[in-house]
Amino acid sequence: MSILFALQRKQWLGQIVSVRLVSLALLTTVIPFEVLSTPALAIPPAASVNTKVNVPNTMSYWPFNISRYLKVPPNFSISVYARIREARFIAVAPNGNLLVSQPSTGKVLIVRANGSKDPIISDFVTGLRRPHDIVFHTINNTTYIYISENNQINRFIYKSGDITAHNRQVVVAGLPDGSRSELKGAYAHELKNIALDTNHKLYVSIASACNACVADTVSNPRRGAIYQYNADGSNPRLFAQGLRNAEGLAFLPGTNDLWVGVNNRDEITYPFKDATNNYGKIIPSYVDNHPAEEFTRVRDGGNYGWPFCNPNPDTASRFYYMPFDRDSKLNADGNVNCNAMDKIIRGIQAHSAPLGLTFLQNTKFPSLYSNGVVLGLHGSWNRQPKSGYVGYKIAYFPWDSTTKIPGDQIDLVSGWTLPVTEKYWGRPVDTAVDQQGNLLISDDYSGTIYKLSYNRSR
Template structure:
């Protein structure tokens, strides 16, 4: 709440204040001053995606799936276009000079994309020969800017100078991370790609996801999997930071804070855990699997445990997807030997099987101000739900007073056609460029989209 003081005439009332009795001072002020109280909402709710908009595609990029007209739903006053085509485009980062870096895990490369005026962007190799590169983070320490790039088996950093178009001065800061090449795993690692984040104290956080859908082996491995580890920025002093997070793909700090939030892919094919009149106890029931357990969007604290694989968040209560209680997992905790009440509750649930990947806070960016107090999550889309879900960019307005996300709305949707269930795109990650456009990667069609805002006249 803010208070504006108007209609103040200092020379008329200053002397009166000095000579007035103290008890009459407040009355005097309220007489000579007009108070205008303006309420500033802590949570502004912008418009959701509601306008079906034809995707703008340059002629040079109009090959499949853009060989026919495609449409996406966006909020009013937005447009969306194809910025460039990059096969298997995954995670992105905007360099300080505005260049775009894009990872291609399946091709072992990180590309650099440079704007070229009205022509197609210029794309070239920034670094090649990597082992499943995934996440990219710029971070400055003592006036030296680094680019951190995760591989499935290690974390690298490169010294960056403005204008670099190839990677320079590589250092391996964390070596020997487990992936499918690790002999003991015999090629079986379901979620081997690594995501990373760095805080303002120059601590590095690495998500070491589960090898499996749900299993006990990951909870007793060394290092523990389904977990997040913390290191110094140079890779020293590894320690377990949090656990019980099956596959935390999105890792991000609220801008200006050291508060870590994650987006988590939760488990599939969950067994019905209730002894009730349905007689479904211990069975895999598709209608139950469709909506359980929710994907997770939550704050992560030092020492936290978020339940997987012993405890599953339950959205079927009066709180809905907020601070959900846990149910015991039938396969691994039917007897309750793990206390689910001791687990850290998930702050926000997302529709089960949406497959959240990228997580980007919009504060301190040039994204339109109505939306910039919020966060976007790329929902890659389901593979095992009876009716497909996800295939969109979700937006959560941010409540500044509570420091919590509000209710999910769609920012961009339509990569799955509801009537036919045809999939033509799967969003992964989002970044805001220097002009305030939201760039969205899509590893299915091999595309970077540009979501742009035009203020109403």
């Protein structure tokens, strides 16, 4: 075993570059049969057509003061639907209106179609503490809108056509945020994401306060974790842990399988005791591609490794069911058994920053893509400029209905970075499918809601 590991690490001798390693972990890690036996999925066309963004004259201020182009698949067009500063998470109401969270102002806005004119944008609810996620959910013929704040979860009774929120109920109070005395204002990921299942259970992601620290694993409530509640906020319990910053919580349609996109840690130290003598050091070329971001199903009682174990994409299994490496700072002695952690089903390129997650099944999005899922990749900061930025796109994963796992990632929309300078002019966050089958995309950097439309007449 030690000889094979030495061969694996030899690629790092004399240079520290981003490479794909052939790891012994493949020999000692059982790859689930569903991965080995999954037939090739039908992959729809990826983003390949450089397409001018259609912008109404009333919305043609920066960054649309010049022509902008995005890559989309053949037969698609993309336009600017609305301009909303720092737009984050979005949700389409049962009547077709769009709700948009704006954490920086403490508001959730409502966007209403207005025929051929610009949509009407107004305040739906104000005075919130950094509102983030928005979920519609019906219980016994009553439809609620759940809205997360950084310190609590609210729900409002919704009736079709409502343009302001009413009948507010705080269902979960006292969630940790930067006001906690022990955190002293230092909470890196205090925005909350939520989901509800068919049994009317509410799931709340309480993300980490730090990049990588032990304190979050022993706090009360646990941070870097997901908690489950009844829909009215009663009966709280820890559901899963070891998830640094789980965003875009969503259930696979027709199931109670909870899936999340996870922003993994930055500035990881080199984890291998090899001839490079880099163990425990921050090596930029290693940081560029490690650890993988995570797109995974979350089980009741699961532990997904953070901050003690980091998923390694450098094996023959690549981004599927990655083995874990011990963190050289927080788990150097192996006190936490990484082999006991739940494997991450699907990795994403490190530092892509996955945020909003939308399953396309049971929507009116074009049928060629409707058996799949999209993730907004907000984009990297923790990579060397010469290595190239990653993320800044809408990623699409075809879905295997038999194994219930995602296939290989393709780009659905890309181009928010400039090809020469790699400076970005937009950062996608979340997606939602409207009643006409268009994909709406929020962008908190340019302050835009885009509409990706399929041109069926072509």
